Amino acid sequence: MKRILMLTTGGTIASEPTEEGLVPAMDGRLLAAYLNGLAAENQLQIENLYQLDSSNIQPEEWQGMARAVASRFQQYDGIVMTHGTDTMAYTASVLSFMLRNIPVPVVLTGSQLPIRHPLTDGVENLRCAFAMATSGRAGVFVAFDRKIILGTRAVKVRTTGFDAFESVNCPYAAMVDSTGLNLNEAVLQKPSGDFQLEDRLCDGVILIKLTPGLNPEIFDMLLQMQYKGIVIEAFGAGGLNFVRRDLISKLHKVVQSGIPVVVCSQCLYERSDFTIYQAGQKALESGVLQAYDMTTEAAVTKLMWALGQTNRPGEIRRIFETCYAGEVSLT
Known part of the structure; x- marks a missing residue:
């Protein structure tokens, strides 16, 4: 028994x-x-x-x-x-x-x-x-x-x-x-x-679903509200707009302020890959973290958990470059 x-x-x-x-x-x-x-x-x-x-x-x-x-x-x-x-x-x-x-x-x-x-x-x-x-x-x-x-x-x-x-x-x-x-x-x-x-968590994490025409100034408001981490569901393999409404430049400022930004795909299946398109490569240059093939639920909770352990950007990046419980395929 x-x-x-x-x-x-x-x-x-x-x-x-x-x-x-x-x-x-x-x-x-x-x-x-x-x-x-x-x-x-x-x-x-x-x-x-x-x-x-x-x-x-x-x-x-x-x-x-x-x-x-x-x-x-x-x-x-x-x-x-x-x-x-x-x-x-x-x-x-x-x-x-x-x-x-x-x-x-x-x-x-x-x-x-x-x-x-x-x-x-x-x-x-x-x-x-x-x-x-x-x-x-x-x-x-x-x-x-x-x-x-x-x-x-x-x-x-x-x-x-x-x-x-x-x-x-x-x-x-x-x-x-x-x-x-x-x-x-x-x-x-x-x-x-x-x-x-390891039960320390940060509840100051928000999930944003990217839509065409999203005003980048929303991220200024999130900083004013003292959010500690942001997860973005981007288009396709990792697309973020930068024409007219320059979201990528805004995210760069957010990352420079010490707030980690994790980007996953709105697509339920397959992985994001920011190296494929110009928009994705610009996003990587801005300092955002890739979620690869993680689910949105895993990306959000992993960031909450990571911020519960540390607020150091380099350590947050290391955590997202590590697979702990089968949550991501790192290839």
Whole structure:
């Protein structure tokens, strides 16, 4: 029997209908009652961390989750965490950075329908999460629709479909079919050292989606608002406008002021490459950092995590030139 800790944080899977819509109301004990014999097959311990719609999960909750895992993982073979789907990808990404070299599986899951609903996907998602939690493979993962995704590669791509999450720019870490849990050894990470809890975060990071005609003066306002880091979703492989509205010159001033600027692509798949076009090369000259094939969720949370460790531009650059949890392909 495996020792499994189930941490609950709320989300649709634990929601009940009210006059104001679905509200997280069920605790872990009630959720576990829907697992039938699965709970009996493992030594299951349940702890309720939060009872929140995941729209209300913020950096303070991320730190609480990371600290809960860090203080308990040595007593268990794996950890399952229930979570709302809307911000699950952000949580999975940031936990991947904060729980450095976690030696046990930490598997996030949830559902598109409450577990009490007769057509719920919650039970199946929990069963798959338990399968991964008992696999002995280290790391942070998302389990959804019989797929296991690295925490730094999960993106929610559908609002209602049961196949709500995809692994972006990375194969699935595992798949569940009639033969059971099939692990992809090429994707799975191995700890590179001793476990470290690195839970300091900077919440002064903003994400900007570039649109044609965006006024560069918006970045002056962001500096006045004392933001500490900026992530930009640029066009295509890394395009930034510099004709008439010279965004690149403005970003150069931002970087010179000590504020790191990370640029990723608005395209969901494939990598950005700033060496291809003139606009991209000008952006590199301005000092921005490339996100390459990182998801937006990973880029945002990695910058929040990096700024929690240091405010030195050179060290921030080094962090973004390092792959910590499978979040980026550096070639």
